[in-house]
Amino acid sequence: MTVPVRLFGHRLTLPALIGLIIILVNVAAAVGAPVIAPFDQADIVGDAYADPDPQHVLGLDNLGRDLFSRLVYGARMSIGLALIITCLSFGLGVTAGFAAAVLRGWADVLLSRLVDLLLSMPTLIFAFVVLSVLGTALPVLVVTIAVLDAPKVFRLSRALAMNIGALEYVEVARLRGEGLWWVIRHEILPNAAAPLLAEFGLRFSFAFLFIAALSFLGIGVQPPAADWGSMVRDYRDMINLDAMAPLYPAGAIAILTIGVSFVVDWMLAIHARGQGEGA
């Protein structure tokens, strides 16, 4: 099931291509929201609950705002937040993971135990505990989720660095007398890039779903700002009127997550195949 499109020198599978298109469309919506959206997200443009018409393709919401425009602006908030969180948790996790693998000794033991502990608790519950005191300002949300997610990145990058570090070509470099940074840059990172990139996709999905869940529960993004999760919350009563309104943002969340997982699956499959050839 491959298509004649290549990325990173590998042929895309059909799901991977679909996933890639989904991601591109979403990113385009997020970046170009003011251009794409016909109305501002806060503008009241007609009667509440109005049905779709050519100018308002998805109809109007409970306050008479254009649903489509709000969805487009919501992409900006949801994707932007998730991306910032992922970058932060990745920076933390990879740095600590590589450091633990390289330094070994007590630093590794200490970090690993701490991570074990954090991973032995349900993330959502721990986030509740922290947010109950710190409130739900955006920077608090971002840092909390990033810190709670970093242990997973730590585990993977530590294992990667350890596994690759045990291979004989790394031993060769050490025997040659190469410095630590040279070994990490030239021998470990190029071989860790593919699984790390796939992990970035997975972590993005996690952060994206997590912030959406918090917003849906009312302890995430607060009005008037709106991401897809809080839109589901705002429109949830409309479901009893048999309206589609809450399903649009919820569906958008699901579609983007599926798109990302299609691409991640493809990257992991390529990596596994590369490993198979090597062994």
Add this chain to the structure above:
Amino acid sequence: MLRLIGQRLGLGLLTLVAASVLIFAGTEVLPGDLASAILQNTATPESLAELRQELGLNRPAAVRYFDWASHAVVGEFGRSLASHREVVVEIAPRLRNTLFLASYAAIVAVPLAVGLGLMAAIWQGGVYDRAVNFATLLTISVPEYLVGYILIKYFSVRLGWFPSLANVTPDTPLLSRIWLTFLPMLTLVLVVIAHMMRMTRASVLQIMSSPYIEMAFLKGLPKWRVVIRHAFPNAVAPIISVVALDLAYLIVGVVVVEVVFVYPGLGQLMVDAVSKHDVPVVQACGLIFAAAFILLNMAADVLAILSNPRLRHPR
């Protein structure tokens, strides 16, 4: 082997203690304490100091932790800041409801997922397997609220088969309880089943590709005997740990599902408490959820040790 199990139980206990420290620390040591959380914008230096005195916040954190933890062990979590009722009284009926919903979903999901996963493994590469594979890939990352609202839209609003609100009371009889919570249960099942099934399939397939399974076929054994006698005993341990991990996930999923269906469970109580900064309730709920999560993980490991022949029959 007994030593291994003992070690695992000890580790579980230790983790539980550490988790309680984290939960306590999460609410106490971070910038902004309980008093400012309660008073929010209305805080004046005087009122803050007064409230701190009242809540005993002037004592060192370690002392307060031991005070809190020693009471928590016997089920005393203090009084709710919002309702001023005993936290235990608030929690007890809700915990029962949550446990009911989670067990209801688990009883349906586990046999279903393991059965479907085994079937996918047996007919690996067939139409059924590929269809299931694609379906699970689609549903594996779909959020609970989307599933929940789709189910409400079609089964409740359009068809009217089930209620959209699962408002049970302590005196609701079992049968109507099962009916009232059918949609929440189904939502949880749908969300958790994809992962459980994929992992069951993967662990069975991994075992089925091992040399001793090929050997069993070369001994002229029929497929059913190979699967039941040779593959299954070895697949039990990985399947158990997958199921336990997914059940741990289910506990978290319960929170969102309870909000979707306005079900009076522990999750909803916790979410309300978070928005009201009702710290004692949040701590109590957090501790209960964390304990359930840790217990399930521990049970998975212990069962895996018990079903490993290398550990059961040491050299």
Add this chain to the structure above:
Amino acid sequence: MNGRRMGEEVLEVAGLRVVARGVGTVLVDDVGFALRRGEVVGLIGESGAGKSTVGLAILGYTRPGCAIEGGRILFQGRDIRAMTPPERRALRGASIAYIAQSAAASFNPAMTLFEQISEIPVRHRLMTPAAAKVEAIRLFSELELPDPERFGDRYPHQVSGGQLQRAMAAMAMAAKPDILVFDEPTTALDVTTQVEVLAAFRNLIREHGTAAVYITHDLAVVAQIADHIMVLRHGRTVEHGTADQILREPREPYTRHLVAERLAPHRYRADIVGGEPPLLELQDVVASYHTLPRVIDGVTLDVRRGDTVAVVGESGSGKSTLARVITGLLPREAGAIRFRGETLPPRLRERSRDQLRRVQMIYQMPDVALNSCQTLYEIIGRPVRFYFGRPRAQVRARVRELLALMDLPADFIDRTPPELSGGQKQRVGIARALAAEPDLIICDEVTSALDQLVGEEILGLLRRLQDELGVAYLFITHDLGTVKRIANKVAVMLKGRLVAAGDTARVFAPPLHPYTELLLASVPEMRRDWLDEALVGRQRTVAAVRNAQIELAQ
């Protein structure tokens, strides 16, 4: 024997063709042979020759994704391909039984040996469980397994590798089949264990008059057991004849090559004239992994310029650890290591760049020894740049020079390792070592992951480089055949200690240390009567080794 006539044809394979579906690769094409009762056919070939595929096809079985596309497999006149699945099942285990390469992986870890062995006769309704148990115990004692009455109550992980391989033979014999298929059954075993298991297999076949197909890559092993030998390459038959004919008068060039390499006369290198101080001196070196017993215990050894010193031993003898101690990857705990007269610091980090440059390493697995993300220019050029700081253009020229020295095409310079074959990758590993212009190269089992002919080529290359460059080798290996051919000095290791060391000719000539004698007596030779000779006096040698070990421990 149960009214079975010796010499009656039990199996005929003709025009067998097996393909991998999807990719469409032909694994086996047009292979055919006949097997009579009491006869053993040896299938020999390198990896990928299709030997195992043929072996499995005899049971009407193919690995997932493969299919038998053509030919006949007649068992006592009935075509296995035309049978219904239940008929084929009735045959497997009961009439045709299979013995796999790795018994450790092929026994179910969750069942006792008895349960697995009696499964065949009981499930095929040939014996009652009680009778099957009696038969299993009889087979255990026949195969000289310890405590036959209770041996079967154990789980696979509770017995040793050699015992497990014999238990697998017991499982195959449990229903007294007409044909046994042995698929590389001794390859995973240590050389001293291999002899005993091989002898047990041969006795079993002879006692019961069973026909057998014996699959291996080792011509010397098959010489001991087979009446006929079929040589396979790339899924096709190269040559098929009696064992004597194949071993003595091979007709095809490929077979002649295989036989010639094994019969190559031992060429001990002339002793290097002494005088100058040794290149590398080890004195009472001790090392261990933290708390475990010492892995290297009081090793003393000299390597001179131009020497090839072989360190031989079985798995777990500490020979690879010795390499790690010399390079500084594992710091020594006691003793001294001197290189060109100066003491080497124990730790890698404390050594100077020049000290590091002069000792290089070549590894067993070229796949993991080369970074698959780098081009050959980067892999081979890095030491040139790192140690000699040459400008880019000169580095490139030097890499080309080294590639030429390795007989690799110049345009390989911009390729990456995944595009190369195993032998080519190993050549790149050698080129990388030479790029540092070392005095000593440590070769850790450099040929054991390669096919026989490719391995011989690598050995030839190493010998040529030594003649041209005068580099010394420390050759770590378990293969005494290799040692005899290339090393002028040898050190025999047993449990972390040297039991014998010195010129190869002297160490391998009487009076022998008992362990050296046992090792030498365990290397299969390409004579058909070797196994019988090897078994004579073996008990005495084994006892002597045990005594020597006890002495060492004190």
